[in-house]
Every structure is written in C-alpha cells, then in structure tokens.
Amino acid sequence: MEERGTGIYSALILPDIQQMIEQGDRDGLRAFCEDLYPGIAAEILERLDPEDAWKVLSTTSPERQAEIFGFFSMPFQLELVRLLYAKDRQKLSRLIEAMAPDDRADLLERLPEETVEEILPLIAQAERADIRRLLSFPEGSAGAIMTTEYASLPEDITVREALERLRLQAPDRETIYYVYITDADRRLRGLVSLRQLILAKPDAKLSDIMEKDVVSVRVDDDQEEVARTLAKYDFIAIPVTDDQNRLVGIVTHDDVIDVLQEEATEDAQLAAAITPLEDPYLSTPIPVLARKRVLWLVILLGTASITAAVLNHYSSANVSHEWLVMFIPMVMATGGNCGTQSAALVIRMLALVRLTREENMRLAGRELVVALILGSVLATVALVAASLFVSLAQALVVATTVFLVVLIGTIVGAMLPVLFNSLGMDPALMSNPLITSLVDVLGIVTYYNVAKVMIALFGIP
Amino acid sequence: MEERGTGIYSALILPDIQQMIEQGDRDGLRAFCEDLYPGIAAEILERLDPEDAWKVLSTTSPERQAEIFGFFSMPFQLELVRLLYAKDRQKLSRLIEAMAPDDRADLLERLPEETVEEILPLIAQAERADIRRLLSFPEGSAGAIMTTEYASLPEDITVREALERLRLQAPDRETIYYVYITDADRRLRGLVSLRQLILAKPDAKLSDIMEKDVVSVRVDDDQEEVARTLAKYDFIAIPVTDDQNRLVGIVTHDDVIDVLQEEATEDAQLAAAITPLEDPYLSTPIPVLARKRVLWLVILLGTASITAAVLNHYSSANVSHEWLVMFIPMVMATGGNCGTQSAALVIRMLALVRLTREENMRLAGRELVVALILGSVLATVALVAASLFVSLAQALVVATTVFLVVLIGTIVGAMLPVLFNSLGMDPALMSNPLITSLVDVLGIVTYYNVAKVMIALFGIP
Numbered sequence: 001m002e003e004r005g006t007g008i009y010s011a012l013i014l015p016d017i018q019q020m021i022e023q024g025d026r027d028g029l030r031a032f033c034e035d036l037y038p039g040i041a042a043e044i045l046e047r048l049d050p051e052d053a054w055k056v057l058s059t060t061s062p063e064r065q066a067e068i069f070g071f072f073s074m075p076f077q078l079e080l081v082r083l084l085y086a087k088d089r090q091k092l093s094r095l096i097e098a099m100a101p102d103d104r105a106d107l108l109e110r111l112p113e114e115t116v117e118e119i120l121p122l123i124a125q126a127e128r129a130d131i132r133r134l135l136s137f138p139e140g141s142a143g144a145i146m147t148t149e150y151a152s153l154p155e156d157i158t159v160r161e162a163l164e165r166l167r168l169q170a171p172d173r174e175t176i177y178y179v180y181i182t183d184a185d186r187r188l189r190g191l192v193s194l195r196q197l198i199l200a201k202p203d204a205k206l207s208d209i210m211e212k213d214v215v216s217v218r219v220d221d222d223q224e225e226v227a228r229t230l231a232k233y234d235f236i237a238i239p240v241t242d243d244q245n246r247l248v249g250i251v252t253h254d255d256v257i258d259v260l261q262e263e264a265t266e267d268a269q270l271a272a273a274i275t276p277l278e279d280p281y282l283s284t285p286i287p288v289l290a291r292k293r294v295l296w297l298v299i300l301l302g303t304a305s306i307t308a309a310v311l312n313h314y315s316s317a318n319v320s321h322e323w324l325v326m327f328i329p330m331v332m333a334t335g336g337n338c339g340t341q342s343a344a345l346v347i348r349m350l351a352l353v354r355l356t357r358e359e360n361m362r363l364a365g366r367e368l369v370v371a372l373i374l375g376s377v378l379a380t381v382a383l384v385a386a387s388l389f390v391s392l393a394q395a396l397v398v399a400t401t402v403f404l405v406v407l408i409g410t411i412v413g414a415m416l417p418v419l420f421n422s423l424g425m426d427p428a429l430m431s432n433p434l435i436t437s438l439v440d441v442l443g444i445v446t447y448y449n450v451a452k453v454m455i456a457l458f459g460i461p
Numbered sequence: 462m463e464e465r466g467t468g469i470y471s472a473l474i475l476p477d478i479q480q481m482i483e484q485g486d487r488d489g490l491r492a493f494c495e496d497l498y499p500g501i502a503a504e505i506l507e508r509l510d511p512e513d514a515w516k517v518l519s520t521t522s523p524e525r526q527a528e529i530f531g532f533f534s535m536p537f538q539l540e541l542v543r544l545l546y547a548k549d550r551q552k553l554s555r556l557i558e559a560m561a562p563d564d565r566a567d568l569l570e571r572l573p574e575e576t577v578e579e580i581l582p583l584i585a586q587a588e589r590a591d592i593r594r595l596l597s598f599p600e601g602s603a604g605a606i607m608t609t610e611y612a613s614l615p616e617d618i619t620v621r622e623a624l625e626r627l628r629l630q631a632p633d634r635e636t637i638y639y640v641y642i643t644d645a646d647r648r649l650r651g652l653v654s655l656r657q658l659i660l661a662k663p664d665a666k667l668s669d670i671m672e673k674d675v676v677s678v679r680v681d682d683d684q685e686e687v688a689r690t691l692a693k694y695d696f697i698a699i700p701v702t703d704d705q706n707r708l709v710g711i712v713t714h715d716d717v718i719d720v721l722q723e724e725a726t727e728d729a730q731l732a733a734a735i736t737p738l739e740d741p742y743l744s745t746p747i748p749v750l751a752r753k754r755v756l757w758l759v760i761l762l763g764t765a766s767i768t769a770a771v772l773n774h775y776s777s778a779n780v781s782h783e784w785l786v787m788f789i790p791m792v793m794a795t796g797g798n799c800g801t802q803s804a805a806l807v808i809r810m811l812a813l814v815r816l817t818r819e820e821n822m823r824l825a826g827r828e829l830v831v832a833l834i835l836g837s838v839l840a841t842v843a844l845v846a847a848s849l850f851v852s853l854a855q856a857l858v859v860a861t862t863v864f865l866v867v868l869i870g871t872i873v874g875a876m877l878p879v880l881f882n883s884l885g886m887d888p889a890l891m892s893n894p895l896i897t898s899l900v901d902v903l904g905i906v907t908y909y910n911v912a913k914v915m916i917a918l919f920g921i922p
Contacts, residue, residue: 040694194655199628215501264812272801272804272806274802282810286834297838301794301839301863322776326772328789329769329901334761337761344729352722374754385762389773
C-alpha cells in the first residue's frame with residue numbers, strides 16, 4: 001500500500017527543512033511549525049536527529065512547541081528532554097509548562113526522579129501542583145490518563161453567555177465540544193455539547209437544555225474500564241469524578257484509542273508469554289527484550305521438565321511401547337491448540353465485556369459442548385492418521401487420547417482465564433504457552449494411562 | 462469492580478419500564494426514549510425481549526428510534542429487524558431510512574439478500590441510492606465504514622455565514638465539529654473545526670482560517686489504515702475521498718474505535734488458529750463456533766502426523782534411544798514458545814506501523830541477537846534440568862538441541878509474519894499453533910540429528 005498525504009509531505013518537505021536548518025532560515029522554520037497540522041510537523045521532525053529537531057522547534061512559541069512535541073513518540077520525547085536538560089533547562093521547563101497535562105504526566109513518569117525534581121521548581125506554581133496531583137494517581141487508572149483542561153460552566157447562564165465564556169476558555173482546553181455543567185463545589189450536574197449550544201435558542205438557560213444523567217468514571221477506575229465506557233457510548237470525552245462526584249478531569253477519545261492499542265499490545269504479548277514491553281518493539285533495547293522474554297521461557301522449560309519426569313516414570317514403570325512415542329507430539333499439540341483457542345476466545349471476550357455469574361456458567365456449558373464436537377471430529381481424523389503408521393487397535397488408543405485431551409485442553413483453556421478474572425487478576429496472565437504446558441503434562445499422563453488400560457484390556461501389542 | 466452510572470440506571474429503570482409496558486403507558490415510554498442518552502436507553506432496552514423493546518421504541522419518532530437502535534448489539538438489531546419484517550415492513554423501512562448511513566450499511570450487510578431487496582423499494586429514493594453505493598464498497602474498506610452525513614461548506618463565505626449554515630446542517634450530520642471545505646465539484650479544499658469557527662472573527666473568510674493540508678484516506682483504503690491514520694493524528698473524524706480527490710464521506714472516531722476492537726479480536730483469534738467469528742462469542746451459535754475452530758485443528762493434526770512420520774523414520778532407522786523420548790516435549794515446547802513470542806511481537810508491531818525494507822533487516826538482526834541470548838540461557842537451564850534425569854553427556858545433547866530450536870523458533874516466528882506481510886497477506890494469518898507445528902517438525906529433526914552426531918562422536922550410550 002502506498003502512503004498518501006503524510007508520506008508525500010515528509011518526502012517533499014524534509015529536504016527543504018534540512019536546507020533551512022543549514023542556512024539558519026528561522027522565519028522559514030517558524031512558518032513550518034505554525035502552518036502545518038502539529039501531528040504532521042511532528043512526523044517530519046521525528047526523521048531529524050534531536051539537535052536539529054530542536055533547532056526547528058525553538059523558532060516557535062512554547063505553546064506550539066508543546067503541541068508538536070505531544071505527537072512525538074515517547075522515545076523521541078525522552079531524547080529531546082535529555083538534550084534540553086543538558087543544554088537549556090529554562091527552555092525545557094517552558095515547554096513542559098505548555099504541554100497538555102495528560103501528555104506531560106506520561107512524559108514525567110518516564111523520566112528519572114532526580115530529573116523531575118530538578119525541573120519542577122522551574123515550573124509555575126499552579127502547573128506544578130497540577131503535575132504533582134496527576135503523578136500521584138496509580139499507573140493505569142483514570143486519574144493517570146485524564147487531562148484537567150476541560151471546559152465547564154455553571155447551569156444558570158444562557159446559551160448566549162455560555163458561548164461567550166466558551167470563547168475565553170477555548171484556547172487552552174483539550175476539547176470544547178463537550179461542556180460540563182458544575183455547581184459551586186465543582187460537583188458534576190450535567191453536560192451540554194457544543195452542537196446543542198449552536199442549535200439552541202440564545203436565551204435558553206443551560207439548565208434547560210443540558211443532559212442530566214451524565215455517564216462518568218471515577219478517578220481510581222481502571223483505564224480499561226474508562227476505555228470500554230467511552231467506546232460503548234461513542235463519546236468524544238468522558239468526565240472523571242472523585243468520590244464526592246466532583247469533576248476532576250476528562251479523558252478524551254484519542255487517549256482512549258491509545259489505551260485500547262496499548263492494552264491490545266499488552267494482551268498479545270502476555271498471550272505469547274512475554275512480560276509486556278514499555279516501548280514499541282523497535283525502540284526496546286535488545287537486553288531489555290531478552291529479559292522480558294526469558295522469564296516465562298525458563299518457567300515453561302521447568303514445566304516441560306515435569307513432563308519429562310512423567311515420561312521417565314512411565315518408561316521405568318515399563319508402560320512404554322515404542323509405537324506410543326510417535327504420537328506424543330500429536331497428543332500434545334492437539335490439546336495445546338484447543339486450549340489456546342478457548343483461552344483466546346475467553347480472554348478477548350473478557351477484555352470487551354464483563355460477565356455475570358450466570359454468563360460464566362453458560363460459557364462453561366458452551367465450551368463443553370464445543371469440546372465434545374471438536375473431540376469427536378479430531379479423534380476420527382487422528383484414528384485415520386494414526387492407522388497409516390500402526391494397527392487399528394493401536395490407532396484407537398491414539399484417537400481415544402485425542403478425544404480426551406481436546407476435552408482437557410478446552411476446559412483448562414476456557415476456565416483458567418475465568419478463574420483468574422473472578423479472582424480480580426488479569427485473565428490475560430494465563431498465557432497460551434502456560435496453558436499449553438499444563439495441558440502437555442495432563443495430556444501425557446492421559447495418553448499413557450489410556451494406553452495402559454487399553455493395552456491390557458484388548459491385548460494390544 | 463462495581464458498575465457505576467449505567468448499571469445503576471438499568472437496575473432502577475428496568476422494572477419501571479416493564480410496568481409501563483404492562484399498563485400501556487405510552488407517554489411514560491416516550492419520555493424514557495427521549496430523555497435518556499440513546500446509548501443508555503439502548504442498554505436498558507436490550508435487556509427486554511425484542512417484542513417488548515419494540516413496544517417501547519414504537520412510542521417515539523423514527524429518528525429517535527434509529528438513534529437508540531444504532532447502539533444495540535448486532536444480534537439484537539437482527540432480532541428486531543426479523544420481528545418488524547414479519548410484522549410491519551412500513552415501520553421497518555422508516556426506521557432504516559432514519560439510521561446513520563454507516564450503521565445502516567453494517568446492518569443491511571448482515572441481512573439475507575432477499576430481505577434487503579424487499580425492504581429497499583419501501584425506502585425513499587435518495588436514501589436508497591446512498592444505501593446501494595455504501596453496500597457496493599468491499600467489506601473492510603474505508604468506503605464500507607464511512608458515513609455520508611458530513612458537514613461541508615464552500616470556502617468563500619464568512620465565519621458568521623458558516624455558523625448560520627451549520628445550524629441548518631447540524632440536525633442530521635454525524636458530526637459538525639469538523640467542517641470540510643469543498644469546491645463546486647466537491648473536491649476537498651480544506652478543513653475548519655467548530656472550535657476555530659467559534660474563536661474566529663465573524664467577518665473572516667473560511668478560506669483564510671481553514672487548514673489547507675488536510676490528511677485524508679481513499680475510499681478503497683483498508684479500514685486498518687484508516688484507523689491507524691486517525692489514531693496517529695488524534696482526529697475526531699477523517700475525510701474519505703475518491704480518486705479525483707472528491708469528498709465522499711467521513712469516518713468518525715467512534716467507528717475507528719470499533720475497527721480497532723474488531724481487529725484486535727480478529728488478530729487474537731487468528732493467533733490462536735480460529736477463523737475469526739462475525740459475532741461476539743456468546744452470540745455465536747455453537748455449530749458455527751465448532752466450525753470456526755475445527756478447520757485449523759484438523760490442519761494442525763495433519764502437521765502433527767508429519768512429526769509422527771519423522772519420529773517413525775528415526776525409530777525404524779534405529780537412531781532412537783529410550784532416554785531421548787523423555788525430552789521430546791521439552792524440545793518441542795521451547796521451540797514453539799520462542800516462535801510464539803517472536804510472532805506475537807512482530808505481528809503486533811505490523812498492526813501498528815508499516816516497516817520499510819531497512820527496518821525489516823533491522824528486525825531480523827535484532828531477533829537473531831535476542832535468539833542467541835535466549836538460546837544460551839535456555840540451553841544452560843536445560844542442561845541442569847536434563848542432568849537430573851540422565852548423564853551429563855546425554856544432557857548435553859538436550860542442551861545443544863534446545864539452543865538450536867530456540868534459534869529456529871525465533872527466526873521462523875519473526876520472519877514468517879514479515880514474509881506474509883510483504884506478500885500483501887495478513888501477517889496475523891501466521892497463527893501461533895501453525896508456527897509451533899512447523900517448529901515442532903524442525904525441532905524433532907534437529908533433535909534426532911544432533912543426537913545421532915553427538916552419540917557417534919562422543920560414544921554416548
């Protein structure tokens with residue numbers, strides 16, 4: 001697929017920018033910063049090294065700098081901060097002051113504590129208090145992703161007055177498309193959209209046109225809960241309140257999209273037995289990458305040792321028949337695959353909705369029926385496949401085992417995430433390799449016991 | 462976690478609604494439909510059976526019906542349509558006429574073709590043409606998810622005029638927060654946000670305040686590309702143009718959130734070797750669920766048969782030593798786990814960004830280095846673990862194999878998705894179980910060959 005729009009800009013504009021930097025054309029660079037959409041300017045600047053990117057940014061106001069800066073990837077933001085920290089802390093603190101409170105909190109959380117403590121005193125008192133408060137919310141909570149720059153108005157004014165006041169608030173609010181109606185104690189009373197304001201009669205009172213049943217989240221709610229709620233109702237922003245129902249911030253649609261992407265990435269990594277990475281893959285240093293991957297691999301090698309011990313047991317107990325070995329991979333793979341499927345379906349469902357106890361039971365029932373169907377089909381296929389190599393009686397041992405491991409895999413795969421979830425843990429912690437390992441051990445035990453019984457019963461060689 | 466806001470509403474309001482239905486209190490039901498936020502009303506109505514839900518909806522205007530209806534889950538929408546189709550096709554066509562064009566296209570795509578052909582003639586001419594056009598775009602394209610109800614204005618009018626005209630457009634536009642500036646041929650010339658209009662001087666011309674470099678997508682772009690672009694720039698909506706740069710629709714932030722959720726679910730299912738489901742898990746009939754799962758399970762059982770054949774080969778070639786069997790699961794699991802990890806990292810990265818050829822090479826290099834580190838660590842652990850069961854020389858065979866399968870697993874897991882991607886296929890098609898199966902076969906071959914060589918070389922029993 002060809003890149004349209006922005007790809008073309010980057011290719012066309014980048015050489016011009018580089019020439020302007022060489023010639024010290026500050027007017028040209030300022031025009032670049034101020035005429036383009038900040039997201040596009042950021043995309044182009046991120047192709048320069050941090051020194052040059054700062055040369056460009058320094059031509060414009062801290063406000064515009066902050067707008068562009070907010071679109072940089074986190075690793076590039078950190079590089080620029082390191083540069084400015086070494087070079088000009090005044091400029092750095094102006095930039096940080098001008099940033100949107102939520103972007104700023106994200107950035108400061110990633111900086112070393114000493115750096116933050118050295119920068120903070122350079123920042124204006126009001127902003128500093130705001131920073132400290134946002135940093136105090138636990139990572140992954142509504143408080144940690146919200147912005148405090150929302151538009152709010154009292155309920156007893158007219159639409160005309162509201163539009164006038166909004167004009168004054170607009171320049172430094174994250175959004176003015178939703179206006180929150182609060183009382184003197186900042187308690188959330190209602191919501192008016194800018195669309196409603198535009199359509200309403202200028203003399204109407206806000207209290208008459210506002211929506212009164214405002215869906216909100218609490219400041220300590222999980223960010224996934226925030227994302228799910230905003231997504232469910234198609235909101236542009238959702239208000240965040242404290243335990244007194246006082247408005248403390250808003251979370252906007254773009255932050256929710258970031259949360260959803262982040263959570264999907266985290267779930268995909270957990271599902272593959274990787275401790276989630278903090279940065280994008282290509283920005284993660286190799287030693288970090290190796291560390292995030294090795295932990296689970298070692299644990300899983302440990303569970304494979306248990307499987308080895310089980311096999312050792314059957315071998316010394318002389319249950320072992322040469323032909324059984326051939327189908328160990330088939331038995332293990334089938335059980336593991338069914339477990340992986342069930343886990344994926346259940347984990348993803350739990351990411352999107354919350355289940356009642358009744359629905360949990362329904363889920364278990366469904367998985368059991370599906371397992372019986374899958375088990376029958378796969379046992380038949382396994383019977384045919386195995387009889388290519390061994391006698392029909394021997395193939396029947398394999399088929400019976402396949403039927404049972406499908407049941408085991410499906411039940412383990414579906415129920416462990418539900419169990420984790422109802423214990424208040426992340427269901428995605430139940431990674432596919434972990435489920436596979438458990439099913440492996442159970443599968444081998446099943447296999448050798450089925451073999452023992454059937455060999456004795458039918459006198460299979 | 463307790464449900465706040467909406468959970469409380471449902472619990473409180475549902476009994477009232479049921480009582481009003483029994484008493485035939487149409488005024489009360491109309492007030493319910495018209496006073497609550499449509500997303501909340503929909504949530505409550507979905508707890509009723511379709512007959513009762515329609516009794517409630519029928520008390521209000523088709524426009525309001527459509528707003529609430531748009532928030533129902535697809536299975537509930539289909540149930541209601543089936544009910545109305547049997548009962549009152551006039552009412553059904555009024556409802557469909559009033560729906561947002563993108564929601565309507567989603568719904569009609571899920572209906573049997575005969576049903577659509579019977580309903581369409583009952584719908585007004587203009588809407589009908591719009592429906593046919595939206596239905597003509599391939600599933601998963603920008604055209605299929607866009608809405609045609611966007612706000613647009615010419616560039617030569619003043620801000621005052623623009624606000625007046627917007628007031629007229631507002632009631633039936635999906636959003637008026639972004640206003641697209643088009644020329645007489647509907648070619649996209651610029652963009653003005655409602656925030657800019659509110660802040661600008663009433664006498665300013667739109668051509669002076671509009672942003673001219675508008676990021677847009679093409680009508681045949683993939684929906685993932687649309688989602689990535691909107692997400693990157695934090696837009697509320699993104700314009701969709703045809704190959705003449707004429708504006709044909711917009712995709713809004715809430716649709717992008719739906720796409721992102723849908724794609725994450727699809728990727729999680731593909732990763733677990735499930736043909737993606739069309740409906741949420743609990744709404745998918747069991748036979749469909751079984752069918753979506755069995756295909757890959759049978760294919761993977763087939764590849765496990767290849768592994769069986771390989772083991773059979775070594776057994777008849779008499780390479781087989783009893784003690785080797787014990788570590789088959791360990792060798793297989795370790796290779797598979799490394800492959801799963803690499804695939805997950807690469808597939809997720811490819812879902813978020815597009816890689817250049819250079820970055821592909823960098824990726825391969827990184828994975829190779831990581832594989833060497835992981836291989837060394839895991840081989841050491843395997844050496845210790847295996848020496849609990851067998852001699853040190855025998856354990857060395859296991860450790861060497863583990864080192865090699867880590868390399869094989871990592872390379873296969875990382876490179877197959879890249880290969881699929883560069884062939885223009887969905888990298889997520891390379892499911893974890895498929896990678897695991899491939900690595901299983903390669904792992905067993907490696908294991909027995911390493912054993913053969915080392916046993917001969919060092920005279921291991």
